[in-house]
Amino acid sequence: MTIHKTILVIFGITGDLAQRKLIPALVHMSNAGHLQHTRIIGISRRDISVTQVLTASPEATQLANCLQVLTMDVEQLLEYQKLSASIATLKQELGADTQVIFYLSVPPHASLPIVEFLGQAGINDSSVKLLLEKPFGVDLASAQDAVAQIQNYYKEEQLYRIDHYLAKEMVQNIVAFRSQNAIFRNLWSREFIEKIDIVASEKIGIENRVGFYEQTGALRDFLQNHLMQLMALVIMDVPTDLNIKDIPAHRLKALQSIETLQPDSFGDYVKRGQYEGYIQEVGNLESTTETFVAVTLFSSDPKWHGVPIRLATGKNLAQQTTEIRIYFKQAHCAESNLLVLHIQPKEGIEIDLVAKKPGYDKAYDNVALSFNYRNQDNRPVEAYERVLLDALTSDKSLFTTASEVIASWQILQLVQERWAVSAEDLTMYQPGTAIEALF
Known part of the structure; x- marks a missing residue:
């Protein structure tokens, strides 16, 4: 098992899914030594510290060392320049061959707009992956529309649609x-x-x-x-x-x-x-x-x-x-x-x-x-x-x-x-x- 050098960006770091599932999972992975070459950026609308993000995870000492929080308004295209700059800084540390994974831990209505903003901001080269949570549409027509909309900016091999089952x-x-x-x-x-x-x-x-x-x-x-x-x-x-x-x-x-x-x-x-x-x-x-x-x-x-x-x-x-x-x-x-x-x-x-x-x-x-x-x-x-x-x-x-x-x-x-x-x-x-x- 080869774990690539990774920048993991989690949209909705303070949300329910991130707090209940993602952070505990990352704590286990960090403590098992799987995140040695991973840096994590948590995206939050409000100004919040790493300590506050990890309050519910007392065993997160190692995870805290590779986590930073970026405050941004995800509904504003210009804000994605800050994100792009943070990613560029971490790539200088880890190396140019570092992959970037975006985990969209956000409500369904917010997912597609974020994908569009990322694409419009040019954060869609071959090193990028998107982790998308269900639902993938509400019927056949909306699912087809969503697939087409995402494929305007990302190839199918970059997309990881999650069914946690x-x-x-x-x-x-x-x-x-x-x-x-x-x-x-x-x-x-x-x-x-x-x-x-x-x-x-x-x-x-x-x-x-x-x-x-x-x-x-x-x-x-x-x-x-x-x-x-x-x-x-x-x-x-x-x-x-x-x-x-x-x-x-x-x-x-x-x-x-x-x-x-x-x-x-x-x-x-x-x-x-x-x-x-x-x-x-x-x-x-x-x-x-x-x-x-x-x-x-x-x-x-x-x-x-x-x-x-x-x-x-x-x-x-x-x-x-x-x-x-x-x-x-x-x-x-x-x-x-x-x-x-x-x-x-x-x-x-x-x-x-x-x-x-x-x-x-x-x-x-x-x-x-x-x-x-x-x-x-x-x-x-x-x-x-x-x-x-x-x-x-x-x-x-x-x-x-x-x-x-x-x-x-x-x-x-x-x-x-x-x-x-x-x-x-x-x-x-x-x-x-x-x-x-x-x-």
Whole structure:
């Protein structure tokens, strides 16, 4: 693993994401010796010191030595001259071959204007990378517009679109699990698998994200990105000699194989709901924003033809879990075997098998074989550590491409069109409902 000399510029250094995720990740990386040739510029609207930025991170002594804060108004083009000068000074220290990474840890509406200002200021040469947080558009048209707008200044190879779910330890293990275990590699098709469920159930409601969630909903917030990417990893082709650089192309091929939803089957394959009390919580009695959504999809790939792939996510439900459930077909009179890949909160793998009970009788019972990451000696690398480290090392395998973003929105285009004209299919559910009861 080669970590390049880097200037990391974080827009929104005092924001929620930076304080909760990025700074703790950088502290771990610094203490592990991964930032020896990295300098960090934190961008803030208000005058603030490095000590104040790191107040919530008592172990950040080493990180403080490579961090500086630049106060600037990101909505003023002239302000980017200050940023360019700061970068030039650090390049003199580190060397001309230093890469510059911009992490846009800002609200969605602020992201594209910053990209434009950077481009207009000429801070877009080949040494520059952009780390962009979701959402990548709110529908197909806006996603296409955003892609075109960014490509006015930056090439696709400079863009690192973050889906932090892809960086979770267990999600990375999906490819390894499939490719390195012959027992499953040879069973991974419609011949042996009956159906696939990819489920993200949250016990919490929308909490303090009222404005954001009312404009977004479960489909845009979670299903279009996280669950679509998990689906792609499950059904994509995985050659035994797969190079990690090929993973995005294989994910894209899997997404492009998904059949277009048809109007006559819409009611059977698309479900949405809203938990009771939501409209009072957001102060909009006419709200039709979904807090639960489930979509059943099918692939045109002969390997998966006819296998239903159900994606479901929701808030204010009975459990807090994200998992992939692979239901194998029944053999003769035996029960179906179930493979569960637990993404969070307890990362691991569980396989339900059938075995004979001890004793004289020929009686059988279900037994579970399980593996839990948290029981291992090594600390799992947190998602944002992986995101940052991969950007520093130019590993793009866990970042989504423009083509993947467009493909996922194309799959859901009919859903959004139908929802825009009618809310007849929106059902209410009680907080604490099991997600399985809704789809």
